[in-house]
Amino acid sequence: MNAEAATEAKPRDREATRQRLLRAARSLFAEHGYEQVTVRMIAAAADANIALVGRYFGSKAGLFGEVLAGEPTVARVIEGDPEGLARRLGEYAAERMYSDPESPILRSLERSAGDPEIQELVRERLRNAIIAPMTAGLDGPDAQARARLATAVFLGIGTMRRLLGPEVPTPADVDRITAVFELCLRPHT
Amino acid sequence: MNAEAATEAKPRDREATRQRLLRAARSLFAEHGYEQVTVRMIAAAADANIALVGRYFGSKAGLFGEVLAGEPTVARVIEGDPEGLARRLGEYAAERMYSDPESPILRSLERSAGDPEIQELVRERLRNAIIAPMTAGLDGPDAQARARLATAVFLGIGTMRRLLGPEVPTPADVDRITAVFELCLRPHT
DNA sequence: GCGGCTAGTAAACGAGCGTATACTCGCCTG
DNA sequence: CAGGCGAGTATACGCTCGTTTACTAGCCGC
Structure with a gap:
């Protein structure tokens, strides 16, 4: 017993x-x-x-x-048709802001940066698993800069959630966050 | 000697x-x-x-x-007329992404969260010195949610810069980031 | 000129960390 | 059934951390 x-x-x-x-x-x-x-x-x-x-x-x-x-979590969100990428990112980020049912390793990316060896691992992971595939779905010469900005927003939302606690997202929030991602990823103004 | x-x-x-x-x-x-x-x-x-x-x-x-x-750094950016807030945030974030001449304590906010006591300090600082004054300049019932989102973007850009290193921002980057902040802060879609 | 308040110092303490070592025990082969 | 390989264990090592304590030395009022 x-x-x-x-x-x-x-x-x-x-x-x-x-x-x-x-x-x-x-x-x-x-x-x-x-x-x-x-x-x-x-x-x-x-x-x-x-x-x-x-x-x-x-x-x-x-x-x-x-x-x-061994972490495939974000691939599902990032890969797929580039058309709905912003929407998927928006929904994922909004949900992440609310509650974290499954625990994505992405959440540890922002706060794991002490040991240089770890920082290198995180950097590589960020580049290869997030920015690179996201960039691949975009057009234009500044595709990487846009993917980078979208990733920044993504990480920032996670940071806020961690620091301030979850907040129930309204549909308007999801729409707004999605719009932000669309703006980040749009080829040119 | x-x-x-x-x-x-x-x-x-x-x-x-x-x-x-x-x-x-x-x-x-x-x-x-x-x-x-x-x-x-x-x-x-x-x-x-x-x-x-x-x-x-x-x-x-x-x-x-x-x-x-004792850190007044961000107040200068956040306070002031709400009209140009997005622009100021955009320029500050873009510059922060590039190089950090003076070292703003804000940079330590995202990565200082181990000790619960510290986390509480950071949380309070984030609320009182950034989100609250930013919310004060906005209209609408969801003003705080919008300020929160803008702050998330702000922090995220800092995190990316720290993890991936600085990147020379083009004027287009500044414009795009500014547009993102405008979208975050806009009353309603 | 000197005694006492106080700024500054040296050293150690206890705790927690990642890591390494020496060992025990269970299973599987022959 | 005997032997040994390897999974699992208990424990200790060396280090660094934040903090504390006992001490030294300089200044200022009397």
Whole structure:
């Protein structure tokens, strides 16, 4: 009757333990950001030993990198027809402003920037997984600058939500945010 | 001939030392954010003893709070006629994206959020010094939501600049960013 | 001229961190 | 059934952090 089977049985299974650590890390990083999460928290959440983080991922930074790499969350929003991109971004950002049912790792991007190694990981992820595919769907020479601006708005909304707490978005909010994204992404004034 | 007079003479002057610590802290916090700055760094930069931080400001958090309180930087941009607010925000954000000649403490807002006490300070500062005065210049029932969105864009641009490095803003960028702020602040669609 | 208030100093403390090491135990092969 | 490989564990190491304490030394009023 004690805390034996938290989520599922735990036989000696390297891969299963690895996955538990990965899932726990993903959840915690998304919730609190890289710096605020300790390997002890991750190990406890995964019901695993601290040393296994080092054993399976080399280091905390390595684990974070693997979490980032396995994160498909935003691709669904960004890829797809460029026509509805602004709308999808608007809805996603508005919903993110309200409540965060699934925890997207994107949320940790803005607040994980202490260790230079981590900053490099975040930068690369930001470029390759967000700005690059977004730029690919745009026309014009300043496509990257526009994608960058849209990403800035996206991150900023997340930051505000984190700092000030969620706020129920009205349909008007979604429309306004969508319009902002459209303006960011529009080829030229 | 050794490192005696770094910037100015240093007689036993409580107030002067306090100010040196305050200035050093302001600069470092703005550059690296709260978490990344240690009291040892501050004391070294101020050419003062570590213990004085505790003595004069109570704690590192207290020092940060005093730095925040004495920061008039953004008021100049936000206050003034609401007509040109979007333009001023646009120019400031664009310039901030490019280069940061004077170091505004605002930059540390987004990345200083670990300690709950600090988060509370940042939240309060964000509300009182940015959102509230911005809301005051707007009309309509959703004025605060609009100010909040504009602030989100503002912070997001800062975050991007910090993560990806500065990028030379073209006049078109300034215009686009200004248009974004106008859209954020406009009463209704 | 000197005693006491006070600015400034040096050093250490305790806690928390990421990481590494030495060990135990369960399972699977031969 | 015996042996060993590897998953999992307990624990400690080294470091840095913010903070505190005990001390030194300069100025100012009497």
